Amino acid sequence: MSTNQAPDGPRRSTVRSLLRLWPYARIARWRIAGSVAAALTASVSVLAVPVVLRRIVDGPIADHDMAGLWPLAGLLLLLGLAEAGLFGVRRVVVARPLARVEAAMRGDLFAKLQRLPVSFHDRWPSGQLLSRATSDMFTMRLFLAFPLVFLIVNCTVFLVGTGLMFALDWRLALIALIPMGPLTWLTHHFEQRYSGAARRAQDQNGDLATVVEESVLGIRILKAFGRHRTMAERFAEQSRSLRETELGKAGMLANLWAVIVGLPELALGAALALGAVLVAHDEMSAGTLVAFLSTALALRWPVESLGWLVAYANEAATATDRFYEVMDEPEPSDTEPSDTEQAGPGPAAERGIRLSGVRFRYPDAPADSPDLLCGIDLHVRPGETMALVGATGSGKTTLTALLPRLYEATGGTVALDGRDIRTIPRAELRELVAVAFEEPTLFSASVAENVLMGAPAAGTEQLAAALDTAQAHFVDRLPAGTATQVGEQGLSLSGGQRQRLALARAVVGDPRFLVLDDPLSALDVHTEALVEQALRRVLDGTTALVVAHRPSTVMLADRVAVLHEGRIAAVGTHHELLQSSAVYRELMTGEAAPVPEGISTR
Numbered sequence: 001m002s003t004n005q006a007p008d009g010p011r012r013s014t015v016r017s018l019l020r021l022w023p024y025a026r027i028a029r030w031r032i033a034g035s036v037a038a039a040l041t042a043s044v045s046v047l048a049v050p051v052v053l054r055r056i057v058d059g060p061i062a063d064h065d066m067a068g069l070w071p072l073a074g075l076l077l078l079l080g081l082a083e084a085g086l087f088g089v090r091r092v093v094v095a096r097p098l099a100r101v102e103a104a105m106r107g108d109l110f111a112k113l114q115r116l117p118v119s120f121h122d123r124w125p126s127g128q129l130l131s132r133a134t135s136d137m138f139t140m141r142l143f144l145a146f147p148l149v150f151l152i153v154n155c156t157v158f159l160v161g162t163g164l165m166f167a168l169d170w171r172l173a174l175i176a177l178i179p180m181g182p183l184t185w186l187t188h189h190f191e192q193r194y195s196g197a198a199r200r201a202q203d204q205n206g207d208l209a210t211v212v213e214e215s216v217l218g219i220r221i222l223k224a225f226g227r228h229r230t231m232a233e234r235f236a237e238q239s240r241s242l243r244e245t246e247l248g249k250a251g252m253l254a255n256l257w258a259v260i261v262g263l264p265e266l267a268l269g270a271a272l273a274l275g276a277v278l279v280a281h282d283e284m285s286a287g288t289l290v291a292f293l294s295t296a297l298a299l300r301w302p303v304e305s306l307g308w309l310v311a312y313a314n315e316a317a318t319a320t321d322r323f324y325e326v327m328d329e330p331e332p333s334d335t336e337p338s339d340t341e342q343a344g345p346g347p348a349a350e351r352g353i354r355l356s357g358v359r360f361r362y363p364d365a366p367a368d369s370p371d372l373l374c375g376i377d378l379h380v381r382p383g384e385t386m387a388l389v390g391a392t393g394s395g396k397t398t399l400t401a402l403l404p405r406l407y408e409a410t411g412g413t414v415a416l417d418g419r420d421i422r423t424i425p426r427a428e429l430r431e432l433v434a435v436a437f438e439e440p441t442l443f444s445a446s447v448a449e450n451v452l453m454g455a456p457a458a459g460t461e462q463l464a465a466a467l468d469t470a471q472a473h474f475v476d477r478l479p480a481g482t483a484t485q486v487g488e489q490g491l492s493l494s495g496g497q498r499q500r501l502a503l504a505r506a507v508v509g510d511p512r513f514l515v516l517d518d519p520l521s522a523l524d525v526h527t528e529a530l531v532e533q534a535l536r537r538v539l540d541g542t543t544a545l546v547v548a549h550r551p552s553t554v555m556l557a558d559r560v561a562v563l564h565e566g567r568i569a570a571v572g573t574h575h576e577l578l579q580s581s582a583v584y585r586e587l588m589t590g591e592a593a594p595v596p597e598g599i600s601t602r
């Protein structure tokens with residue numbers, strides 16, 4: 001799916017999208033209602049001004065009664081103060097709870113991202129997710145704080161003010177309202193066009209975040225290859241597209257604004273001219289004309305604000321859509337096992353890891369390509385270490401990712417100790433199977449926190465043992481030992497050091513099943529030998545599948561499985577396979593002919 005395009009299909013309804021904010025907005029419903037009440041009272045007090053003005057003009061001013069003027073002038077002042085005070089109250093009432101709403105939405109989005117399968121993250125650029133968790137959240141919060149309140153308040157004020165104008169003089173009111181028809185049509189038309197542009201801008205914002213993130217994370221490569229200029233150009237281009245979309249939005253809004261402001265002014269001018277004629281013919285009092293004028297002026301803001309309120313509502317609806325595009329993603333099912341399935345390990349023959357007829361293809365693989373894995377049958381006996389070898393790109397990493405259900409097999413079954421992994425609760429499965437990938441990922445946390453991620457309940461002794469197994473003694477020389485913070489993604493450590501910490505993380509929980517994806521690839525020969533020695537002890541007590549590229553890693557295993565063209569082509573010991581499997585021989589030695597007995601393959 002393209003994540004930087006508005007989804008196709010029927011045009012979405014702004015109102016329906018905004019209604020989806022309710023589950024979160026309800027956290028602050030009373031505060032929002034209080035805010036609406038305060039703003040409404042303030043606005044209605046503004047509408048009381050023309051009524052008082054009429055009394056002043058037709059009363060004390062017409063009668064030259066100064067004594068009668070002061071109380072009414074005092075009332076005007078009070079109305080002004082009430083309006084200012086209530087608008088202040090509105091801001092205070094709503095600010096804090098809306099920060100809570102935003103925090104709740106962001107928390108749910110983050111939790112959802114953690115639960116979504118790896119295949120989702122393969123599809124979605126991280127910048128798109130980042131912008132949904134930041135700028136979109138801000139847009140939604142701001143909408144609840146201001147535009148939502150003003151949409152309700154301004155519509156109410158408009159209706160009350162219109163009623164007041166009709167009560168003052170229906171002829172003038174009719175003239176003043178003539179522009180409403182064209183304005184309604186125009187706003188509807190604007191909303192349709194603006195929503196497309198708003199979506200485009202928010203998606204482009206996400207793309208821009210992706211470029212920034214990639215260039216920051218890949219800064220070493222960019223510098224080393226002198227590609228920072230190319231990246232800067234890419235950034236400038238994305239930034240230009242975003243600017244053009246934003247300018248387009250501003251242009252649309254400016255055009256609407258010109259009509260929204262201009263048309264009512266013309267109508268008001270015509271109403272005033274008629275009013276002046278009526279006053280001259282004594283068919284209307286001067287006070288009524290003043291009151292009508294000030295009512296019409298008080299309605300200017302509600303009408304003029306319509307453009308940006310509709311625009312902002314649209315942005316918030318788009319942000320809501322983008323938020324729910326992630327929240328609505330189906331999560332992998334975590335089937336609760338039945339009693340029989342929970343009964344524990346199956347028969348002895350079924351113990352260990354068993355893959356039967358396992359098929360797999362990536363969702364975005366070309367339709368005419370064969371499955372990457374097309375019928376894998378493999379049994380790793382309990383306590384056995386099985387090495388998995390195969391040409392580069394043959395699917396070894398993919399196969400290992402099926403065990404902890406990072407990807408779901410598209411056919412066949414994977415069973416651990418006789419239990420289909422789809423029936424094992426995910427949390428339990430992740431405890432049973434520990435993994436270390438070729439690309440070791442560390443987090444901005446201490447060494448200890450990174451390693452203990454593999455077994456949160458483990459103590460310092462297990463931590464030390466795991467570091468020892470992984471030959472990660474370099475930790476002792478770090479400034480604060482295991483409490484040393486490793487930089488973002490562990491970039492302050494060398495590749496080999498990161499790999500050893502990842503290995504320690506995999507073994508710290510003493511897992512029942514261990515999956516290692518070429519765990520020693522970044523180590524020098526000396527360290528590799530030391531890690532191998534220690535690893536041998538760990539592998540003795542566990543059932544393991546180890547992806548191996550080099551004979552030295554293969555030597556850790558009891559048996560070797562050869563992955564070739566989506567199937568297990570051969571299984572046997574290293575020496576057996578050197579004799580019997582041409583594919584294996586070629587992989588290990590680069591030669592297809594049998595290797596004479598006694599010749600080392602290292």
Ligand SMILES: Nc1ncnc2c1ncn2[C@@H]1O[C@H](COP(=O)(O)OP(=O)(O)OP(=O)(O)O)[C@@H](O)[C@H]1O
Nearest residue numbers: 122362364372390391392393394395396397398399
């Ligand atoms: N997330 C993904 N989405 C789509 N295709 C993928 C994805 N990950 C890997 N592939 C493709 O699947 C194939 C197998 O990849 P995999 O990483 O499993 O191979 P491998 O045998 O581990 O390779 P290597 O020995 O180089 O590590 C490759 O052709 C790769 O392009």
